[in-house]
Amino acid sequence: xxxxxxxxxxxxxxxxxxxxxxxxxxxxxxxxxxxxxxxxxxxxxxxxxxxxxxxxxxxxxxxxxxxxxxxxx
Numbered sequence: 001x002x003x004x005x006x007x008x009x010x011x012x013x014x015x016x017x018x019x020x021x022x023x024x025x026x027x028x029x030x031x032x033x034x035x036x037x038x039x040x041x042x043x044x045x046x047x048x049x050x051x052x053x054x055x056x057x058x059x060x061x062x063x064x065x066x067x068x069x070x071x072x073x
Contacts, residue, residue: 012062015071 010028017026033040038050045051065071 009058009061012058012065012071015062015066018072019070 014028035050038048040051045055
């Protein structure tokens, strides 16, 4: 299985790299991940409480890091 963080934190990784390397063209690739038996997938992450917590937690980190200016919004 691919590294678990690739599924839902690729957006934050992309924003971080975009800020550090503004002249580099970037793209993201995502993969399914599994936490405590719950699979996090782009097409149905909201069906699992564990997956939902992971995705919404990442959303909150993007908001926080963006408000601090650490990443591109």
